Amino acid sequence: MTRRTKLTLAIAALLVAAAAGSVLVTRTDASERAPLSRVSNVGHHVAVERGSVWRSFGLRSASLLAVRGARAIYGLESKGGPCVGAGPAQEPGKLGTVDCPRGPFPTSQRPVLDLSVYEGASHDSHDVSLYRAEGVAADGVVSIAFLRPNGTVALKVPVSANVYEAGAPPGGPVAGLVAYDASGKELWRSP
Amino acid sequence: MLGPGTSTANGCWYYSEVCSGWGYWYLNGVSKTCYPGCDPYNGTNGKILYGFENRDRIRGNFTSYYGKRYVQPGELGMGGYLRAQVSWWAGTTSQINVAVAG
16 A cells, blocks of 8 residues: 555545534434424313403413413413413413414424513512413423522523423512533533 | 603503503503514513602513514502503613503
8 A cells, every 4th residue: 555545545434423423412412402392282172261351362272281270371372472471370261471482382492482570679679589380391391490690590490391380489589591411511501 | 662762641651651540450451562673582672660650669560572572560669649651761762662550
């Protein structure tokens, strides 16, 4: 084998290795992202209150994703696309809040749709506390942490069947939330 | 347009806020556009708080995403004589269309 042939073979081997590595990296990235682009829980159909204002907003159907404590969380279909909603658990189909994002949900860039209620009690500061925590998260999200302004964890709630809820959160200021995967790796942080 | 300093000048809870008059409101509906631009996932740099307020507190949900939202006072643990509100919270100015029903 000539020196030139050896060099050609070495370059070819390097190119093959690089291509294989690239495929591996691409597959790994895709497989990591995929669970963040899905909500596997399709729930079960419930009728939205007859004659309710929601129908006039184009809501076509509702699926009850989960009941957590006193709250029911819904996946909704509207004429504008998918929405999520919530309402009191004791009145199935009664919606009290609806969020209809335009564009894809969930995605790796937005794996959580937070329906939590925040409260401010001062006119002069933007400190808010959590009145209630709830929302919908992608398959790959196993817990949600609500953070204090200094970055410490105020509350951590598990995600089960794509839903999280905490009806009696601790008091004190909250300044955002973080989504974690099963290994405790941070997946997303609220804007 | 809702940004730092935007006000309806009718005594809202925050300085940078638009709010309705007082009433026995049923629903607050907010549509946030992509203004001044969305990322590929329809997020904007403008974060808003939308909901209701009374004399003691303001409550609501946060969003910075393009889309439509509706919330009733009872969802926020509120009732009675209220104002519907949308507050600028952070980032760039948001373009919103908001309506309250009573």
